[in-house]
Amino acid sequence: MTATIARTASDADDAATAPAAPPASSASAAGAPPAARAPRARRRRSPGRIALDLVAIAFGLVWLFPVYWMVDAAFLTSEQLSSPTPTWIPVGGTVEHFARILGDVRFWSALRMSTLIALVVVAGSLAFGVVAAFALSRFRFRGRTSMIVAVLVIQMIPAEALFISQYRMLDGWGLLNSVVGLSLLYLAANVPFTIWVLKGFVDGIPVELEEAAMLDGCSRVGAFRRVTLPLLGSGLVASSIFSFLAAWNEYTLALVTLSADDSRTLPLWLQGFRGQMQETDWGGIMAGSTLMALPVVILFLIVQKRMATGLTAGAVK
The missing domain is CATH 1.10.3720.10 (MetI-like)
Structure with a gap:
């Protein structure tokens, strides 16, 4: 009886002096691989930022259009250039203009x-x-x-x-x-x-x-x-x-x-x-x-x- 009481008291002292175990939630979070972590929320663009992006794209298209038209018209035939209907893609075009210039x-x-x-x-x-x-x-x-x-x-x-x-x-x-x-x-x-x-x-x-x-x-x-x-x-x-x-x-x-x-x-x-x-x-x-x-x-x-x-x-x- 006395030995059992002494053994129980010794176990209680050991449990009191032992370091506390970390919480299960923190341990699992620390040991979890990066792929298992919750994904970071994507930053949503404000309406003002979207409007500015659209304006920048519009200005870029306005600036690029003359360059595109110059290159497009360089490959068009004389009939296509004089036609009232614009030809946006030089399908069936010609390199005659370039050949004439390079030979000048x-x-x-x-x-x-x-x-x-x-x-x-x-x-x-x-x-x-x-x-x-x-x-x-x-x-x-x-x-x-x-x-x-x-x-x-x-x-x-x-x-x-x-x-x-x-x-x-x-x-x-x-x-x-x-x-x-x-x-x-x-x-x-x-x-x-x-x-x-x-x-x-x-x-x-x-x-x-x-x-x-x-x-x-x-x-x-x-x-x-x-x-x-x-x-x-x-x-x-x-x-x-x-x-x-x-x-x-x-x-x-x-x-x-x-x-x-x-x-x-x-x-x-x-x-x-x-x-x-x-x-x-x-x-x-x-x-x-x-x-x-x-x-x-x-x-x-x-x-x-x-x-x-x-x-x-x-x-x-």
Whole structure:
């Protein structure tokens, strides 16, 4: 009897001193696999957000429709183009317009002219823009603020207000109907914007990085070339795309300074399809516009990631 009572008391003491078992519900929840857990409720879009999405889609369709119509009309026959009923899908179309353009010597001459001018403008804008942006961002000198204001004011001057003076200047220098002459005018228009864009990128790069490089033995030029310039990649891409498009698509200034038949850019060459005494060649216009836009599309596809970063970043992450 006494032994039984002692054994019962010992068991009670052991049960009292033993750690409490975790609740069954928490243990099962902790040990349950991820697939067995309750799915997270999906976030429901508000009516305002849905309306904004629909508006964005509508704007996108409005923007894409002219591009679609240009490509569609480039493959249509002359009868389909002149028909009052639109042909939305070029079934039974033709590549006659493209073949005629690719066999035209004037197209290749205009393509060469536009390519040379665009490359010169891009290279010159980046060369002058990078140096000027670095100087305005890193150095404090007399007239610095006035130069920044001048860069902004120059961009506000309408290009048409300078046509007469620019024409007389190129005429006096003997640079009419030349790649150099038109490139100089495009550079004067694009360099201020390039400086302003690249200055924002240089401002976002810590100056301590250049100082650390100079402490390691680099010169000022070496620190700029090895540290600052690689970090400006996104800004250089964004600025070069803008300069390329400005030179590739410009029409009015080229019309003023280029009058010879063998020195025309693509926009001027495309004007030749517009009829004066005869019917306008809409098939040639659409095919030429498609070929003219093709290099720009390819360029955007190549640099689209850096382009998006360059337009949104403006600083070192």
